[in-house]
């Protein structure tokens with residue numbers, strides 16, 4: 001098993017385990033629970049013990065709220081995060097497996113479960129994040145391929161998580177993107193009825209740049225609700241991370257309609273710079 005992924009198994013690495021565990025919990029919410037519109041907290045919920053979130057670690061460095069309270073629509077408790085994590089552990093009758101790799105949309109897998117897609121520029125860390133989530137599902141884990149070479153993922157790769165949902169690892173756009181991107185990924189996004197969540201990943205090390213803007217414009221043009229996730233947060237200092245996060249949020253506020261106001265931050269590896 002890759003060293004970078006071992007952190008997810010270690011209780012000493014609690015902080016980052018939580019960073020993507022929170023994401024797992026979103027995945028487990030039923031498609032009917034539209035987190036884009038109906039997750040504001042009730043008074044009784046505000047006294048719940050919410051799980052830690054890397055964005056909150058940045059809050060002491062700035063006087064204004066990083067995410068306005070009304071936009072914090074998704075604050076799972078520790079218990080909810082633990083329950084979400086359970087779904088990523090294979091059990092009898094809960095198989096976690098690679099289904100197939102697709103370019104031709106005629107060959108998309110058919111099943112009843114809802115689908116969740118991971119999008120972003122080449123090399124942003126889509127496959128690494130999915131691999132980290134599958135750290136306890138060794139068969140699926142081994143079918144995720146990570147590379148430092150941009151454009152490594154060439155096809156839409158489908159994974160099924162029991163009867164709960166499926167995940168799709170997408171080819172990246174930008175550098176070395178596959179020539180079939182429009183006919184495969186864009187057509188998939190526009191036509192796949194099962195698609196209930198889309199995560200658009202932005203590199204936390206570099207912040208938003210022009211290729212990310214192309215991806216965001218694509219989602220806006222298609223009118224597909226999506227969630228922003230900053231990746232590789234272990235690679236930069238908190239000050240750089242905060243700067244990149246704030247400019248991403250400014251961009252979201254000014255230029256998007258379909259993006260969830262609350263962003264997420266993750267690391268798929270172990271070290272952090274402070």
Ligand SMILES: Nc1nc2c(ncn2[C@@H]2O[C@H](COP(=O)(O)OP(=O)(O)OP(=O)(O)O)[C@@H](O)[C@H]2O)c(=O)[nH]1
Nearest residue numbers: 123124125126127128147148151152153172232268
């Ligand atoms: N330090 C650090 N490196 C990461 C992280 N996530 C991914 N990487 C590295 O970034 C590189 C690209 O990761 P991938 O997961 O293959 O990226 P991708 O978005 O699937 O890339 P494409 O196949 O080009 O679309 C690899 O060398 C990973 O090890 C992270 O959270 N932290």
